[in-house]
Amino acid sequence: MRISFPTLILLACAFCASAAPAAEPASPASIPVEQFFKKAALTGASMSPNGRHVALRSISRTGRVMLSVLDVESGKGKPLANYGNADIDSFSWLSDDRIAFSVINVDEGGDVGEPGLYTIDRDGKNLNALSVTLQRPRSFADSDGGGHGYLAEPSVDGFPSTTKDEMLVIAHDDDNSTLRRMSTRTGRTSSIAVPRYTRRWLMGPDGQVKVAMTRRDGRKAVYFRADDKEWVKVHDQEDESPDTFIPLLYVDNKLYVRAHNGKDKAAVYLFDVATRTIDPKPLIVSPDFDVNGYFLVDSKKMLGFRFHIDAEVTVWFDAAMKAAQEEIDQILPGTINTLSVGARSETPYVLINADSDRQDHVYMLFNRETKKRTMLGERRPGIDPAQMSRMNFAHFTARDGLKVPVYVTLPNTKVQKNLPMVVLPGELPWTRNGMWGWQAEVQFLASRGYAVIQSEPRGASGFGVRHSTAGDKQWGLAMQDDLADAVKWAVAEGIADPRRVCIAGSGYGGYAAMMGLIKTPELYRCGVNWSGITDIQSMFDRNWKHIADSYGHADLALRKLVGDPEKDAVQFKATSPLHQAARLKSPLLLAYGEDDQRVPFRHGRKLYEALKPGNPHIEWLSYKSNVEDWRTRANRINLWTRIEAFLDKHIGDQRPPAVAVSN
Numbered sequence: 001m002r003i004s005f006p007t008l009i010l011l012a013c014a015f016c017a018s019a020a021p022a023a024e025p026a027s028p029a030s031i032p033v034e035q036f037f038k039k040a041a042l043t044g045a046s047m048s049p050n051g052r053h054v055a056l057r058s059i060s061r062t063g064r065v066m067l068s069v070l071d072v073e074s075g076k077g078k079p080l081a082n083y084g085n086a087d088i089d090s091f092s093w094l095s096d097d098r099i100a101f102s103v104i105n106v107d108e109g110g111d112v113g114e115p116g117l118y119t120i121d122r123d124g125k126n127l128n129a130l131s132v133t134l135q136r137p138r139s140f141a142d143s144d145g146g147g148h149g150y151l152a153e154p155s156v157d158g159f160p161s162t163t164k165d166e167m168l169v170i171a172h173d174d175d176n177s178t179l180r181r182m183s184t185r186t187g188r189t190s191s192i193a194v195p196r197y198t199r200r201w202l203m204g205p206d207g208q209v210k211v212a213m214t215r216r217d218g219r220k221a222v223y224f225r226a227d228d229k230e231w232v233k234v235h236d237q238e239d240e241s242p243d244t245f246i247p248l249l250y251v252d253n254k255l256y257v258r259a260h261n262g263k264d265k266a267a268v269y270l271f272d273v274a275t276r277t278i279d280p281k282p283l284i285v286s287p288d289f290d291v292n293g294y295f296l297v298d299s300k301k302m303l304g305f306r307f308h309i310d311a312e313v314t315v316w317f318d319a320a321m322k323a324a325q326e327e328i329d330q331i332l333p334g335t336i337n338t339l340s341v342g343a344r345s346e347t348p349y350v351l352i353n354a355d356s357d358r359q360d361h362v363y364m365l366f367n368r369e370t371k372k373r374t375m376l377g378e379r380r381p382g383i384d385p386a387q388m389s390r391m392n393f394a395h396f397t398a399r400d401g402l403k404v405p406v407y408v409t410l411p412n413t414k415v416q417k418n419l420p421m422v423v424l425p426g427e428l429p430w431t432r433n434g435m436w437g438w439q440a441e442v443q444f445l446a447s448r449g450y451a452v453i454q455s456e457p458r459g460a461s462g463f464g465v466r467h468s469t470a471g472d473k474q475w476g477l478a479m480q481d482d483l484a485d486a487v488k489w490a491v492a493e494g495i496a497d498p499r500r501v502c503i504a505g506s507g508y509g510g511y512a513a514m515m516g517l518i519k520t521p522e523l524y525r526c527g528v529n530w531s532g533i534t535d536i537q538s539m540f541d542r543n544w545k546h547i548a549d550s551y552g553h554a555d556l557a558l559r560k561l562v563g564d565p566e567k568d569a570v571q572f573k574a575t576s577p578l579h580q581a582a583r584l585k586s587p588l589l590l591a592y593g594e595d596d597q598r599v600p601f602r603h604g605r606k607l608y609e610a611l612k613p614g615n616p617h618i619e620w621l622s623y624k625s626n627v628e629d630w631r632t633r634a635n636r637i638n639l640w641t642r643i644e645a646f647l648d649k650h651i652g653d654q655r656p657p658a659v660a661v662s663n
Helices: 005-015 035-036 318-330 440-447 463-471 477-490 506-521 544-550 552-560 569-574 576-582 601-614 627-632 633-650
Strands: 042-047 053-059 066-070 076-079 087-095 097-104 117-122 128-131 166-173 178-181 189-190 198-203 207-218 217-222 232-238 245-251 252-260 266-273 291-298 302-308 312-316 335-338 348-354 362-367 373-378 391-396 404-410 417-423 451-455 495-505 526-532 586-593 618-624
Touching: 035 440, 035 633, 042 087, 042 302, 042 348, 042 373, 042 569, 053 087, 053 373, 066 097, 076 117, 076 440, 178 198, 178 245, 198 245, 198 440, 207 245, 207 335, 245 266, 245 291, 252 477, 302 318, 318 335, 318 348, 391 477, 404 440, 417 477, 440 451, 440 633, 451 477, 477 495, 477 506, 495 506, 495 633, 506 576, 506 586, 526 633, 569 576, 576 601, 586 601, 586 633, 618 633, 627 633
Parallel strands: 066 087, 417 451, 417 495, 495 526, 526 586, 586 618
Antiparallel strands: 042 053, 053 066, 066 076, 087 097, 097 117, 117 128, 166 178, 178 189, 198 207, 207 217, 217 232, 245 252, 252 266, 291 302, 302 312, 335 348, 348 362, 362 373, 391 404, 404 451
């Protein structure tokens, strides 16, 4: 079952270059800004375990995000959770007849009292609130989310239990955490015998927890339990040890893990629990990317593995699913077609989520027996893919020799050289920035005639240990140099007009935009920062610790990735826009939300007050979230309307007319 990917990567890149149909004569610039940034029409679909129903997350008539259920045979559907004062966020099937979902953006005077996790029967009965404490931090400029139809990693906890209306949850008690089985109807819980401090687990096809991973005091341990036997520790390492691994799936007496195993790129290996060793030969490997994904399973066996290289790929082990993928790819050759079926499917239906760099997600059903396709809906029905721009994947060499990945999107215009360009750093520096697929910000900028580059500077994950660790404590230093080198590369390649380059972003991207104007002002004509980090020292509070916690222990992760707030205090000031405000003289658009839960409004305002005396080219925008904004995304639309005007003023005055051409 060993799979090597050089051929697959070449095929994926070739696909990227020829994925979309030829464009018809049109003017992309004529597409209104709200078409890119308003709430999406359909943002997710998920098949029930028996394959007889599909849950759909879509926009309601009142502008809220609702949840409905469709019968695959009759095509009839009905609303399941539709609230006038809240939006549905995540959702998943617990069984054939019960669904769990969370609600966000809750305002007063409606059907839902508080944000949180709820469960409900497929017929709309027996609604039960399990938790009213869930609420993901949001920014005024956030998108709807829900970019992928599968919504989450289905096998993140091994084989999902889809025959009982229950959930496995971690209960925290003082300095301990326990795994508990909770009834979604009564809320009652019962303990599951796992090691103390368990944070993650893998369930086998028999419904029993077979693998447990603990974390405590900067160390990770992995435990294994054979049938009705005691837990045995099979692995114990420091969090940041290169020898550590992540358990992915236990099936057929085999434990599959994600590990580096002494190599730069992570791959999928078999781990022998008896000898406590990793097989030296990888099962799934990519020469240029970390293999970071998840297994696809039904109720009993492993079906395939899904992960990202330059684009998303799925490797099928199951012959029937492999045949279905090949058949659907022939029918839909211009898109990446993500397939899913019910865990215990009793029907011939396959759920398809199709997308490309020029096509936002489209959802449909495919009957493997009749070959009939049924359209369920699409995210952006008002945007013609033929008017969108192609995205390409490349590399450039940084000044110290590091090979840096970069995504390049060129406008769908006759002129493809010496273009005005926008650099878009990512919001979180330790995650992937670009991905081959439709992105609202990228396609909007391209529709206005701008080239867009999204580089993956050192520190970004997914490209090997050397690439990610090279970014440790390099905010404003080597990480910033990589962005500058990306601009120089784009100019040398003839992509960008060196006189018309702007850098823009949010979170870390907003920070990098400002540091670019401070450190290398000769490269950038202007900058845009919405909800950007202004002071590195300020990150060591709850607003960013919870984000870093997904990467490891919160405080330890921040100290490793960013620096020590005491030992590196001098460096923090030297590389923080707030403390270097006097050096920022270029045009800058600042935008912050009064209710922003990630970067406090006061941080943005303090920066503006520091910049204003010495820079007459500062523009300030403030936004306040309200019920109307949650319904219409008015703040996000207004922000990008203002960004469009700002860019046109500073780098768009010599822009060629946006006349579409065939590619």
